[in-house]
Amino acid sequence: MNRRMAALGAAALLALAGCTGSSASSRDEATGSSAAGTSGSEQITGTLTVFAAASLTDVFTELGDQFMDDHPGLEVRFNFAGSSALATQITQGAPADVFASADEVQMAKAGDAGLAVDPAVFAENPLMLVVPADNPLGIQLPGGGGVPSLTEILDHDATMAVCAPQVPCGAAAAKVLDAAGLSAYPDTYEEDVRAVLTKVELGEVDAGLVYVSDVHAAGDKVVAFGFSESFQAINRYPISVLTAAPNPAAAQAFVDLVLSDDGQQTLRDAGFLEP
Amino acid sequence: MTRARGGTGIPAPLLVPAAAGIAFLVLPVVGLLVRTPWSDLGPKLTAPGVGDALRLSLLSATLATLLSLLMGVPLAWVLARSRIRGRSILRALVTVPLVLPPVVGGVALFLVLGRQGLIGRWLFEQFDVTIPFTTTAVVIAETFVAMPFLVISVEGALRAADARFEDVAATLGAGRWTTFRRVTLPLVSPGIAAGAVLCWARALGEFGATITFAGNFPGTTQTMPLAVYLALQEDTEAAIVLSMVLLAVSLATLLLLRDRWLGRATVPVA
Numbered sequence: 060m061n062r063r064m065a066a067l068g069a070a071a072l073l074a075l076a077g078c079t080g081s082s083a084s085s086r087d088e089a090t091g092s093s094a095a096g097t098s099g100s101e102q103i104t105g106t107l108t109v110f111a112a113a114s115l116t117d118v119f120t121e122l123g124d125q126f127m128d129d130h131p132g133l134e135v136r137f138n139f140a141g142s143s144a145l146a147t148q149i150t151q152g153a154p155a156d157v158f159a160s161a162d163e164v165q166m167a168k169a170g171d172a173g174l175a176v177d178p179a180v181f182a183e184n185p186l187m188l189v190v191p192a193d194n195p196l197g198i199q200l201p202g203g204g205g206v207p208s209l210t211e212i213l214d215h216d217a218t219m220a221v222c223a224p225q226v227p228c229g230a231a232a233a234k235v236l237d238a239a240g241l242s243a244y245p246d247t248y249e250e251d252v253r254a255v256l257t258k259v260e261l262g263e264v265d266a267g268l269v270y271v272s273d274v275h276a277a278g279d280k281v282v283a284f285g286f287s288e289s290f291q292a293i294n295r296y297p298i299s300v301l302t303a304a305p306n307p308a309a310a311q312a313f314v315d316l317v318l319s320d321d322g323q324q325t326l327r328d329a330g331f332l333e334p
Numbered sequence: 335m336t337r338a339r340g341g342t343g344i345p346a347p348l349l350v351p352a353a354a355g356i357a358f359l360v361l362p363v364v365g366l367l368v369r370t371p372w373s374d375l376g377p378k379l380t381a382p383g384v385g386d387a388l389r390l391s392l393l394s395a396t397l398a399t400l401l402s403l404l405m406g407v408p409l410a411w412v413l414a415r416s417r418i419r420g421r422s423i424l425r426a427l428v429t430v431p432l433v434l435p436p437v438v439g440g441v442a443l444f445l446v447l448g449r450q451g452l453i454g455r456w457l458f459e460q461f462d463v464t465i466p467f468t469t470t471a472v473v474i475a476e477t478f479v480a481m482p483f484l485v486i487s488v489e490g491a492l493r494a495a496d497a498r499f500e501d502v503a504a505t506l507g508a509g510r511w512t513t514f515r516r517v518t519l520p521l522v523s524p525g526i527a528a529g530a531v532l533c534w535a536r537a538l539g540e541f542g543a544t545i546t547f548a549g550n551f552p553g554t555t556q557t558m559p560l561a562v563y564l565a566l567q568e569d570t571e572a573a574i575v576l577s578m579v580l581l582a583v584s585l586a587t588l589l590l591l592r593d594r595w596l597g598r599a600t601v602p603v604a
Contacts, residue, residue: 141567143567143568144566144567147566147567147570218464218467220549223550223564223567225564225565225567225568226567245551246467246549246551247467247549247550247551247555248549248550248551248552248556248564249545249549249550250545250550250563250564254545254546257441258549261441261444261448261450262448262449262450263444263448263449263450263466264467
């Protein structure tokens with residue numbers, strides 16, 4: 060992992076997004092201290108409601124705890140669900156301050172409704188092939204080095220779960236399967252990425268397509284393989300303060316934290332790639 | 335069992351809450367009707383997969399109801415009439431699927447019938463049979479969730495039925511099986527019909543256990559509720575149209591059956 064590259068990327072993003080006030084302290088110094096995050100020009104209190112993609116559950120919970128440590132008197136509440144469902148809830152008037160989506164299509168829904176302006180991409184998350192921990196198919200990486208293609212890894216029939224095409228991870232899965240000529244391969248189209256992961260962990264399917272970040276979250280319950288087609292569809296995660304945010308100051312501060320070096324490092328540690 | 339009374343004569347203390355009750359149940363449907371995009375109903379209805387999902391829903395809900403009748407009526411008799419020990423525990427166990435979140439029910443079915451499950455592993459290793467992700471799995475998931483509705487209705491009907499008819503049959507020399515077949519069953523048939531309708535309706539709307547245990551694949555496991563949920567992810571109007579189709583078909587079926595089966599008597603539903 061290249062710490063400096065990550066920091067550079069985050070710095071570039073900050074410049075792009077026109078964000079201010081994030082400290083440059085590294086994670087190592089900042090953990091548990093109140094030095095990180097925004098320099099408190101405004102008092103940040105009350106309740107902050109963040110709608111975030113299901114795949115961000117672990118990492119945003121961690122960032123939320125840090126944010127509450129940094130701002131005593133602030134309560135952070137998360138609504139983790141499929142990005143499409145969140146976008147629907149937001150356009151139906153759900154009282155959210157921040158929306159973090161697993162792809163730009165769902166963010167555009169909020170944008171089209173005039174509810175999100177200038178979202179900033181804060182992470183990327185390619186797909187990986189995961190199999191149960193005992194690897195019942197005996198999948199091995201083909202020799203010769205380099206990144207194998209999906210067809211090389213899946214050279215015989217197997218039961219496979221992917222996300223439904225209506226949700227971001229499924230839209231990406233459809234693209235990579237199409238690129239690999241395996242569009243007819245899946246046996247079930249799950250409602251979200253965690254449902255795919257559950258079925259692989261239970262050993263009820265032989266293989267599944269999930270995000271790199273989910274592979275990190277699953278630990279040793281699954282074995283993961285990278286494949287060349289995954290570069291065809293890397294989901295980009297945008298975040299935005301919502302125009303109807305009940306607590307815009309806290310919302311902006313939280314977005315700043317996610318885009319800061321510190322927040323970016325937390326995302327790297329959870330397996331997300333820098334945008 | 336009393337006949338439904340026609341006409342008015344509803345006391346005011348009943349009328350007001352009853353009206354509130356019907357409004358509470360019907361207004362969400364009105365909301366759906368208002369938002370239904372009537373102009374492009376055609377294209378959305380003929381979208382690929384809608385017919386498959388509807389057919390699969392009706393088929394699997396009906397099979398689940400038949401399976402429930404086969405197992406549920408005898409079970410209800412045991413709960414209502416037998417003197418076995420631990421009957422109250424048995425009754426509590428029957429209601430477990432009612433209180434269990436359906437998604438948890440789906441996981442539980444995996445742990446028993448899945449490829450790594452207690453029975454499923456044996457089926458897979460001995461006979462190369464896998465249940466999850468098949469239409470069979472849809473029927474099993476729906477039966478698991480819906481059968482308690484039938485059992486509770488039929489048990490209620492059995493308890494309300496006059497046991498003296500059965501006693502008389504016995505004194506006239508009928509065996510217990512004959513009594514059950516010729517006396518008890520006809521006596522509680524309205525209760526069985528009501529239970530079957532409840533069971534069918536619940537199976538038709540089943541979502542959580544189905545998507546967990548049977549997965550979601552168009553044509554084999556994607557029932558209407560699953561199609562509605564996924565349509566909702568990208569196109570609210572398509573989801574509303576699908577919901578209206580499911581609603582129309584289920585209401586039509588229930589009204590038809592009600593005329594045919596339940597025309598004679600109103601049925602207390604436990």
